[in-house]
Amino acid sequence: MNKGVINKLNACWLLLIIVIYALIQGLIGVGILNYYYQITLITICLNIILAISLNLVIGVCGQFSLGHAGFMCVGAYVGALIVQSNPTIVGLIIGLVVGMIFSGLVSLIVAIPVLRLRGDYLAIATLGFAEIIRIIVQNMEITKGASGLTNIPKMTSFTIVYIALVLALIVIVNFGRSSHGRACIAIREDEIAAEAMGINLTRYKCTAFVIGAMIAAVAGTLYATYFRVIKPDIFSFNKSIDILVIVVFGGMGSMTGSIIAGIVLGLINMFLQPYAELRMIFYAISIVLIMIFRPQGLLGTKEFTFSGLRKKGGK
Amino acid sequence: MALLQTKRLTRNFGGLAAVSDVNLTLEDNELVGLIGPNGAGKTTLFNLLTGVYEPSKGTIELRVGKEMQSIGGMKAHKVSQLGLARTFQNIRLFKNMKVYENVTLAMHKDCKYGLLSAFLRLPSFYKEEQRMYDKAMELLKLVGLDSKKDELAKNLPYGEQRRLEIARAMATNPTILFLDEPAAGMNPQETHDLTELIRKIKEEYNMTILLIEHDMSLVMNVCERIYVLDYGRMIANGTPEEIKHNPRVIEAYLGEEV
Numbered sequence: 010m011n012k013g014v015i016n017k018l019n020a021c022w023l024l025l026i027i028v029i030y031a032l033i034q035g036l037i038g039v040g041i042l043n044y045y046y047q048i049t050l051i052t053i054c055l056n057i058i059l060a061i062s063l064n065l066v067i068g069v070c071g072q073f074s075l076g077h078a079g080f081m082c083v084g085a086y087v088g089a090l091i092v093q094s095n096p097t098i099v100g101l102i103i104g105l106v107v108g109m110i111f112s113g114l115v116s117l118i119v120a121i122p123v124l125r126l127r128g129d130y131l132a133i134a135t136l137g138f139a140e141i142i143r144i145i146v147q148n149m150e151i152t153k154g155a156s157g158l159t160n161i162p163k164m165t166s167f168t169i170v171y172i173a174l175v176l177a178l179i180v181i182v183n184f185g186r187s188s189h190g191r192a193c194i195a196i197r198e199d200e201i202a203a204e205a206m207g208i209n210l211t212r213y214k215c216t217a218f219v220i221g222a223m224i225a226a227v228a229g230t231l232y233a234t235y236f237r238v239i240k241p242d243i244f245s246f247n248k249s250i251d252i253l254v255i256v257v258f259g260g261m262g263s264m265t266g267s268i269i270a271g272i273v274l275g276l277i278n279m280f281l282q283p284y285a286e287l288r289m290i291f292y293a294i295s296i297v298l299i300m301i302f303r304p305q306g307l308l309g310t311k312e313f314t315f316s317g318l319r320k321k322g323g324k
Numbered sequence: 325m326a327l328l329q330t331k332r333l334t335r336n337f338g339g340l341a342a343v344s345d346v347n348l349t350l351e352d353n354e355l356v357g358l359i360g361p362n363g364a365g366k367t368t369l370f371n372l373l374t375g376v377y378e379p380s381k382g383t384i385e386l387r388v389g390k391e392m393q394s395i396g397g398m399k400a401h402k403v404s405q406l407g408l409a410r411t412f413q414n415i416r417l418f419k420n421m422k423v424y425e426n427v428t429l430a431m432h433k434d435c436k437y438g439l440l441s442a443f444l445r446l447p448s449f450y451k452e453e454q455r456m457y458d459k460a461m462e463l464l465k466l467v468g469l470d471s472k473k474d475e476l477a478k479n480l481p482y483g484e485q486r487r488l489e490i491a492r493a494m495a496t497n498p499t500i501l502f503l504d505e506p507a508a509g510m511n512p513q514e515t516h517d518l519t520e521l522i523r524k525i526k527e528e529y530n531m532t533i534l535l536i537e538h539d540m541s542l543v544m545n546v547c548e549r550i551y552v553l554d555y556g557r558m559i560a561n562g563t564p565e566e567i568k569h570n571p572r573v574i575e576a577y578l579g580e581e582v
């Protein structure tokens with residue numbers, strides 16, 4: 010067992026994080042990753058943030074939520090409005106924080122009645138709440154109704170998205186490997202046994218749900234301040250399904266899986282962009298194939314770790 | 325004052341009285357057996373005591389500090405926090421968690437670090453994780469599973485899963501331990517080891533234990549007192565000797581060797 014934050018394994022992680030960043034930044038610098046590719050890059054990063062936060066709710070805690078786009082929506086609108094009135098980096102940070110707080114509060118209001126339900130009922134209820142959020146936004150003055158917000162200052166760059174992704178990953182992985190995270194996993198494994206061992210079910214389901222919603226809000230704010238236009242349609246049921254597909258594709262409970270699936274599906278999407286109809290067909294077929302041949306997803310619940318790598322290398 | 329006391333405890337499922345008018349008392353550091361034919365209501369009684377089911381009628385009182393507190397219908401996690409722990413007849417381990425994680429999970433209610441410490445891995449996180457890990461290893465040693473700590477619970481053989489259930493229940497730091505057929509599916513050697521383990525837990529940890537078991541040799545061997553349930557009713561209560569010769573018990577088991 011490692012005794013502190015500063016150790017070899019964490020140094021490996023830090024190195025990996027920096028190398029990937031430097032590599033991508035370099036490719037942007039020499040012009041290989043042009044503007045078009047950068048859009049894909051940002052989309053992939055934001056989708057990964059959304060997927061790992063949904064994976065916390067579905068994969069780690071076992072609560073099947075179909076309303077993740079709703080929380081992204083809250084973050085996007087709150088963040089965009091704040092950045093519009095204060096188009097500086099400080100404004101962006103305030104936007105991110107207030108977006109998270111708003112989303113956290115909304116998710117708590119949703120969680121308390123909804124998390125009593127199980128399985129299909131929970132899925133339908135979360136879906137309903139996400140639609141309610143979207144319809145409220147569609148009908149408010151301040152959010153400019155169905156036409157949405159335009160001319161949002163572009164405050165976000167790859168660097169900011171990357172930092173957010175790394176932080177989100179650290180928070181989620183560290184949570185999953187703490188006693189609190191184990192409480193959530195135990196709920197997924199067996200609610201009755203978890204409760205008999207002293208775990209307050211409502212409390213830990215809510216904890217996972219609210220953390221997931223707050224991180225989804227970050228992705229929302231970053232989306233709004235990168236793409237500069239948001240409207241309620243973006244955060245429809247389809248968006249929730251897109252995120253869910255990444256989670257299922259990668260493996261429920263595996264953050265590594267969500268990252269790989271986010272990248273793979275993002276690239277497939279980009280290459281199939283010119284053939285819009287084909288894209289949907291291909292997408293559907295690949296999901297059906299995954300469900301047939303690897304119902305547990307690409308990675309199941311496995312994770313990539315440096316300590317695991319060392320063990321394999323040592324054998 | 326008794327440690328745990330039920331009065332006229334009743335639970336109906338539709339028209340079926342699975343448990344009816346049961347009066348049961350447990351004193352400190354007692355090892356008590358609960359026997360009865362299949363479907364007598366033993367597990368249902370456990371479920372009532374540990375908050376899985378709400379009583380239809382009757383009361384359950386637990387001594388907390390110096391007072392008797394009513395715990396009937398209280399949520400299972402609250403009951404657990406008051407010091408009642410259990411194992412399950414139809415094993416309910418956290419299958420995809422490691423053996424030692426099953427045990428540390430049961431200590432979560434006393435976990436001393438918050439979410440922030442967990443996110444940021446502050447020193448309190450490492451300190452507390454180490455404490456939980458050490459305590460888990462101590463309990464795994466007690467049940468003889470310390471060498472299997474890193475296996476997934478689902479990969480353990482049956483008998484070891486039952487012992488892990490006991491270690492997990494012990495990890496909640498209980499005052500009363502409810503064991504639901506801990507010897508089911510075990511061979512005679514394993515049953516013998518289990519008998520020793522139960523004795524040891526009672527002596528070393530000063531535990532009060534209520535034990536459901538169909539293995540009569542085990543029950544007669546370790547229990548100081550035995551309750552007998554039949555069709556939801558408590559038909560006898562006494563020492564193993566008294567129970568063996570009680571005509572109502574013999575009748576309930578219909579000539580089976582008691």
Ligand SMILES: Nc1ncnc2c1ncn2[C@@H]1O[C@H](COP(=O)(O)OP(=O)(O)OP(=O)(O)O)[C@@H](O)[C@H]1O
Nearest residue numbers: 337340342360361362363364365366367368369413
């Ligand atoms: N949730 C439930 N819903 C309906 N009936 C139930 C429920 N739980 C138990 N019963 C019924 O209550 C009766 C007592 O069941 P219980 O499981 O308590 O018996 P038991 O004494 O533990 O038996 P065994 O020795 O087979 O474990 C049985 O007739 C059972 O079918």
Ligand SMILES: [Mg+2]
Nearest residue numbers: 366367368413
């Ligand atoms: Mg039973």
